[in-house]
Amino acid sequence: MKLTASERFRRYLAGEEVDRMPVIEWAPWWNLTVERWKSDGLPAEHAGYEALQAYFGLDKCLQTSVSCKTAQTPAPPGHGLGIMEEEDDYDNTVRPTLFPAYETMFPAGFFDALQASRDRGDTIRFFTVEGFFWYPRTLFGIENHLYSFYDYPELYKRICNEYADWLVGLFHYVFSRFRFDFMSFAEDMSYNNGPMISRAAFDEFLAPFYRKVIPVIHEYGVPVFIDSDGDITLAVDWYADVGADGMFPLERQAGVDVSLYLDKQPDMAFIGHFDKMCMKFGADAIRAEFERILPSMQRGKVIASVDHQTPPDVPLDTYRDYVALLREYAEMATHKDTEISACPVYR
């Protein structure tokens, strides 16, 4: 079976037979890790994001990330701080700088270049925007965002509603020009003990807007992933209910167990879940971690990948061992012998 990277990814999520699991890193590597690998002998010309993927022999997986903010949007005064101090700031100083015209957001020839890489067959492309938890947080600031559910509920909803309207237009504009292999909403709405907000808050403040935009994305056949660190055991059901096709990165350190998610959400796909913290212990520990995940890989649409980014305590040779083992175990997740349900987008 000869498949392009794009075809393999789609078939894997559709529960169809594949030659192997996609072999990807969804996130760029930490600069500290790359620096360490350079000192371990990584040639500098291979140190870039795309070049590194080729160097290690991974399926190329490249991200296009966009925002509704512009160069005129105020910058936060410090890490985690917001760009609005008063409720009126949204209308007076922030909103006028948001929501650029779609045609100004992408350079000439951008979509043709994406299509060329699709035609070559070696690259998975994903499109990323901020989610309805993440985006208001960038306006309110981390702490005030959490207060905003109580202090500014109507403003929160208006912010999300206006953003959702803009996203609907964006998705039509982008996906009518190029069908990305998947898209992700950056959320980071969980920490190591679970989601930061309640189901009730999710239903009131986030769900209506996901229900507005996800059907538009699905119209184009693009699966939707939610990117949230932390323990997403509760949140996975919430996002399933609004139509998401999958989540990542399923951090082991937050206690995530993908086999439970396959039990309760068999239609969803999951990327990540390989415990990055074991990598420094070498090939035997890496193999043991793959053995842990393999039954889930064989049960469903689990694309094993580092459950965020490889830490800087992992030597270059050990990462090479990881990739070799990833490829070995990818061959064992072929969907050949098992009935696997398709992600919602393909139904």
Place this chain on the structure above:
Amino acid sequence: MNTELLNEISEKLQRGKAKDVSALVNQALEEGIAPDVILNDALVVGMNIVGEKFRSNEVFVPEVLVAARAMNAGLKILNPVLADAGVEPIGTAVICTVKGDMHDIGKNLVRMMIEGQGIKCVDLGVDAAPEAVVAAVKENNAQLVCLSALLTTTMGGQRDVIEALCEAGIRDTVRVMVGGAPVTKEWADDIGADCYTLDAASAAKEAKRLILEMKKG
């Protein structure tokens, strides 16, 4: 004593109604209820309930934050009255996110929950150098140091603080509690911390226990 009023303060606190808590604390004082009774039987009780619900995923971070804000509104009124009456906090904690780490939401949650136990918190913020922690412990005669780290790359800063406390010769005068997403019990044991807890509510309980233990000698 007007237990109904104390219960009402606790309930308003749990719902994050800061203005109501302020008004009711003033009313309780006017009715002659002792400030330490208002603190322990209304505010601390309310915050403990919030903590328990937080641990069991009945309430989430925003609910804890607004409850803690309501608690602080009550404390703002009570603190001067408590000081006049000679009621001291049960102890002092120095809390921070360690050097190189800019994440403060977890640290702030722990601080609020610890304050909810009647413990004075000296908050050094984020990116706190070991020497700043040592200085704050000395200056405030703290019994507890709470160290937060969100990243695997910064959690080593917790070890640095413990080493600095040792070098300054004050390690035995404080208990050290560590926490944060990448932190585990094994890590806490490895670096010589006294305590690791999984969540902010447990941290507050342990903080109280450790401080009382220290004071008992």
